[in-house]
Amino acid sequence: LASIPYEPLRFYSPPPGPEVAPSPTTPSPTVAPLASALHPEELCELEIRIKELELLDITGDGFDSQRYKFLKALKDKKLQGLKIRPLQKQSALLS
Structure with a gap:
């Protein structure tokens, strides 16, 4: 019997497309809504x-540092937005 390759990231990851790997020089249309x-x-x-990218780095299966940096920056921006949002609601209630 032929061996079946174990590729969990390919099974659970969305198919590659323009929104998956945006290039840093060209802005992606999905970046603004996200x-x-x-x-x-x-x-x-x-x-x-x-976490998927970190796993790729550990296994040595094609780690993309630019994509990792982009996703980390986007996550940090979202966390900042979540922290600011409750403060705005509190100040609106106090006014």
């Missing part, structure tokens, strides 16, 4: 993609 939206589900998805 950066402006503040949903916990999107933050969770970002964390999953970051």
